[in-house]
Amino acid sequence: xxxxxxxxxxxTALALGANxxxxxxxxAAKAKGVDINLVRNGSRGLFWLExxxxxxxxxxxxxxxxxxASDVSGLVEAGLFEGKAEHPLAHGLTDEIPYLxxxxxxxxxxxxxxxPLSIEDYRAxxxxxxxxxxxxxxxxxxxxxxxxxxxxxxxxxxxxxxxxWQTVHDEPEGQKYIVCNADEGDSGTFADRLVMECDPxxxxxxxxxxxxxxxxxxxxxxxxxxxxxxxxxxxxxxxxAYRAGYLGxxxxxxxxxxxxxxxxxAGAYICGxxxxxxxxxxxxxxxxxxxxxxxxxxxxxxxxTVVNNVLSLAAVPNILDxxxxxxxxxxxxxxxxxxxxxxxxxxxxxxxxxxxxxITLRELMDDFGGGTLSGRSLKAVxxxxxxxxxxxxxxxxTPIDYEAFAEFGGVVGHGGVVMFDDTVDMGEQARFAMExxxxxxxxxxxxxxxxxxxxxxxxxxxxxxxxxxxxxxxLTDLCETMVDGSLCAMGGMTPFPVQSVMKHFPNDLxxxxx
Amino acid sequence: xxxxxxxPVQDWTPELIQQAVDAHKDMPGAMLPILHAIQDRFxxxxxxxxxxxxxxxRHTRAEVHGIISFYHHFRTQPSGSHVVQxxxxxxxxxxxxRQLEAHVKERLGVDYHHTSRDNEFTLEPVYCLxxxxxxxSIRVDDDIHGRMDADKFDRLVDNLxxxxxxxx
Numbered sequence: 150x151x152x153x154x155x156x157x158x159x160x161t162a163l164a165l166g167a168n169x170x171x172x173x174x175x176x177a178a179k180a181k182g183v184d185i186n187l188v189r190n191g192s193r194g195l196f197w198l199e200x201x202x203x204x205x206x207x208x209x210x211x212x213x214x215x216x217x218a219s220d221v222s223g224l225v226e227a228g229l230f231e232g233k234a235e236h237p238l239a240h241g242l243t244d245e246i247p248y249l250x251x252x253x254x255x256x257x258x259x260x261x262x263x264x265p266l267s268i269e270d271y272r273a274x275x276x277x278x279x280x281x282x283x284x285x286x287x288x289x290x291x292x293x294x295x296x297x298x299x300x301x302x303x304x305x306x307x308x309x310x311x312x313x314w315q316t317v318h319d320e321p322e323g324q325k326y327i328v329c330n331a332d333e334g335d336s337g338t339f340a341d342r343l344v345m346e347c348d349p350x351x352x353x354x355x356x357x358x359x360x361x362x363x364x365x366x367x368x369x370x371x372x373x374x375x376x377x378x379x380x381x382x383x384x385x386x387x388x389x390a391y392r393a394g395y396l397g398x399x400x401x402x403x404x405x406x407x408x409x410x411x412x413x414x415a416g417a418y419i420c421g422x423x424x425x426x427x428x429x430x431x432x433x434x435x436x437x438x439x440x441x442x443x444x445x446x447x448x449x450x451x452x453x454t455v456v457n458n459v460l461s462l463a464a465v466p467n468i469l470d471x472x473x474x475x476x477x478x479x480x481x482x483x484x485x486x487x488x489x490x491x492x493x494x495x496x497x498x499x500x501x502x503x504x505x506x507x508i509t510l511r512e513l514m515d516d517f518g519g520g521t522l523s524g525r526s527l528k529a530v531x532x533x534x535x536x537x538x539x540x541x542x543x544x545x546x547t548p549i550d551y552e553a554f555a556e557f558g559g560v561v562g563h564g565g566v567v568m569f570d571d572t573v574d575m576g577e578q579a580r581f582a583m584e585x586x587x588x589x590x591x592x593x594x595x596x597x598x599x600x601x602x603x604x605x606x607x608x609x610x611x612x613x614x615x616x617x618x619x620x621x622x623x624l625t626d627l628c629e630t631m632v633d634g635s636l637c638a639m640g641g642m643t644p645f646p647v648q649s650v651m652k653h654f655p656n657d658l659x660x661x662x663x
Numbered sequence: 664x665x666x667x668x669x670x671p672v673q674d675w676t677p678e679l680i681q682q683a684v685d686a687h688k689d690m691p692g693a694m695l696p697i698l699h700a701i702q703d704r705f706x707x708x709x710x711x712x713x714x715x716x717x718x719x720x721r722h723t724r725a726e727v728h729g730i731i732s733f734y735h736h737f738r739t740q741p742s743g744s745h746v747v748q749x750x751x752x753x754x755x756x757x758x759x760x761r762q763l764e765a766h767v768k769e770r771l772g773v774d775y776h777h778t779s780r781d782n783e784f785t786l787e788p789v790y791c792l793x794x795x796x797x798x799x800s801i802r803v804d805d806d807i808h809g810r811m812d813a814d815k816f817d818r819l820v821d822n823l824x825x826x827x828x829x830x831x
Contacts, residue, residue: 160792160793160794160807161794161796161797161809163806163807164794164797164800164806164807164808164809165797165809165810196796196797197796197797199797333791333793334790334791335791336752336753336754336755336790336791336795337752337753337754337795338791338793338795339793339794339795339796342793374699374736375789375791375792375793375802376792376793377805377807378807379793412692412695412696413695413696413699414695414734414736415695415698415699415734415735415736415737416734416735416736416789417733417734417735417736418790429695430692430695431691431692432692432693432694432695432720432730433694433730434729434730434733435733435734450691450692491795491796492796493754493757493795493796493798494753494754494756494757494758494795494798495757495758496796499795499796499797500796522758523758531753535752535753535790565754565795567753567754567757567795568757569757570757573756573757577761578753578756581753581756585790588790589790
């Protein structure tokens with residue numbers, strides 16, 4: 150009898166030795182005379198268990214992790230190929246692991262379950278069902294479904310996706326574009342990467358539906374060059390989707406046309422800003438454009454363009470398959486649906502947690518994260534990437550919801566949650582925020598270009614004890630100037646982490662370096 | 664899936680550069696695809712490529728230079744046999760990236776943007792490799808390594824230098 154064994158192939162699993170584990174399993178099976186079918190599935194997003202090996206049994210899939218190559222012979226002796234759970238690394242049925250069981254996975258329902266490149270697997274798990282529906286709808290009906298779902302841009306700005314689509318839909322016919330922003334530059338985020346590595350057809354399907362909705366026949370995925378594994382897997386998925394007739398001139402015999410191509414970025418954080426991304430796609434320096442005109446009216450090559458984050462587009466197939474209301478039934482207030490959150494940094498159980506909006510940050514960090522990796526007490530949390538504020542304990546009971554975070558000047562952003570224990574020097578973190586901006590600013594506007602450099606200098610003086618009070622006043626002014634005077638969020642939000650350190654961790658900033 | 668090894672790098676000639684340009688120049692927004700193609704093939708973007716690209720895309724040389732220098736990914740000098748990138752972003756900072764960074768610089772004997780004396784390693788900073796739950800992370804050529812520490816890094820460097828000798 151053939152035993153099916155799963156070893157994930159995403160960046161994190163590979164970074165922790167999944168290929169060596171797969172090799173060791175093949176060798177152990179051969180030595181034991183067991184016939185195995187080794188599937189390289191996507192990751193379940195339970196990163197503290199990676200590499201997570203699963204074995205198919207009559208009860209379901211059984212999990213073992215984190216597995217190193219050197220653990221394999223012991224695991225096989227303890228009955229891994231029979232799905233036995235008598236080993237310290239055995240976790241029983243994968244679906245019963247509380248971290249996974251407690252989630253509400255709509256977008257990420259397939260990750261880790263399927264072979265990312267298998268169209269058959271994808272179809273067997275609701276794949277392309279949304280597209281089949283969309284092919285029988287007119288553009289306006291698709292736009293209406295997305296509007297009714299309440300989906301808001303998951304890149305960070307939270308602009309209603311349906312309204313953006315409506316604007317592009319209403320522009321006169323002609324060349325229009327769908328651009329997917331896969332320049333996932335925020336530290337602490339990896340959900341876009343997981344989509345592209347573990348369920349690439351979902352993004353292809355979402356972009357095709359967007360194309361049908363607004364009348365665009367060409368799509369581009371702008372992918373960061375820091376993601377070589379996503380690039381390889383997604384390109385292979387594109388090839389296969391073309392061969393199976395899901396892309397091209399005549400999608401599944403419908404006569405409808407959509408072409409899709411991946412373009413690689415080149416290591417510039419600012420290209421995650423949509424107008425800078427468009428300039429980069431056009432082959433220029435990634436400089437921010439002034440708005441208006443909106444990209445929806447004059448976007449790529451001056452044509453009407455939908456620019457959406459990976460997660461926004463990945464949410465669309467489910468909405469078209471299960472209906473807008475089913476999606477809108479999740480969430481709180483004006484934040485509808487689910488948010489794929491990412492637990493990162495100093496965390497015991499890091500990974501992807503997809504839940505309806507509304508869970509508090511503390512529940513997320515304790516119930517899912519299990520506290521810090523170091524076992525020390527948690528001191529600060531940065532939510533929403535390098536431009537997000539550092540949150541002190543008094544703010545951890547905030548529910549994850551765009552408006553609730555905005556109330557105290559926080560951002561949910563792309564859903565990244567980076568935890569720091571009590572060894573962190575918050576003064577160093579404030580300095581880093583300015584330093585990062587000085588490296589990554591596009592240089593177009595003065596508050597960002599010069600402000601970030603001056604910010605590093607002023608923080609250095611404060612930390613060295615030079616005229617600390619006067620320099621703190623100067624830093625306060627500088628932050629206000631950057632917030633009010635910058636052209637885009639790069640300069641406009643870089644002060645958020647700095648201001649949060651001044652407000653909540655002032656002693657760290659003024660304490661002189663040893 | 665095979666492990667990604669060091670990029671096979673070829674010596675450039677003006678003809679080969681022109682070939683790489685011609686293969687991509689008709690794409691809309693051809694500049695970045697061209698620059699990637701040149702760097703992937705020759706390991707860097709030689710100065711001599713600038714006028715060729717400028718001529719083919721109807722740009723000025725200053726514009727082409729401005730684009731190359733805007734993006735951290737593109738380099739205008741050859742790299743060592745391996746490119747080592749250390750993640751400097753917050754999630755990795757929270758689990759010791761600053762200490763790892765200091766160790767890597769000491770072990771390789773170079774600062775960022777420099778190549779070790781034996782020409783084996785070029786060291787670069789990177790802001791996020793998307794492995795934020797299992798940091799600190801580094802990238803060596805196309806392989807990403809998680810939960811990196813000083814000992815693991817030393818073993819990795821030893822392995823890579825040994826392999827390189829065997830290949831030669």
